[in-house]
Amino acid sequence: MTFHYSVFVYLFILFTKCVFANVCKFDVKLTQTLHNEGFHRNITYGVVFNEEDESEDWINRDCIIALDQKLPPGVYVNPDELGELRRTNKLNALPKNRVNVELPTEQSDDSSVYIIGMVSESKVYLWIPIHARYHKAVAGGGMAKNEIEPPKMYLRCPDRRLDMCGKTISPSVSFLCNGSSREQCSWKEIPFTMMTSTLVWEVPIGNLDHYYAVAFGTVLAILSGSMYLLKAIHAYKMRKLKRA
Known part of the structure; x- marks a missing residue:
């Protein structure tokens, strides 16, 4: 009896591994767009899950999505503005590191911000307000280019379904669950296809002449x-x- 039970358990585990080895088929597409004019703009994100095969949406259904957006020295988010947007439930985003909004570009470093949202359907739309820093004037003036690369994408689900994906996705990482508490949660970075080019934001530079x-x-x-x-x-x- 014990022998047959052990064989059954072994076969079940083997079957599970064989079945789940390929179930985590991430067909995720991301668009990243820069809006408005001047030194104060918005980035919008459109995320589409499994557009070609809706039967695969079990992976992301009712999960939480987080984008880790890296910003160049010439671009920043305002922590106070993000805090007010969180309080009014208009946006759930928080800086990953401290931000000094007064510094010029030349005295600033790269920064990052988390944008968090709920995956209620196969499509998710997120946004974030960003601001351009001033550049020191140079002879001849001109324009400075700020390149904003695609973000990293993470998922956090109410159960352990993503653990079934094995090597399909990277190991878990920990960071804040949301912007309203300091609680840490476990997230899984997931692959996606970028549908738009790297964003380029040009800002004017003063002319010393x-x-x-x-x-x-x-x-x-x-x-x-x-x-x-x-x-x-x-x-x-x-x-x-x-x-x-």
């Missing part, structure tokens, strides 16, 4: 404003004396 012209114009504007203000104060006092 215009330094003296700008400085002269600034001084002239300050003097003109000061003279106008003094004249207005003098006129006010004269009217007050006449009434007295």
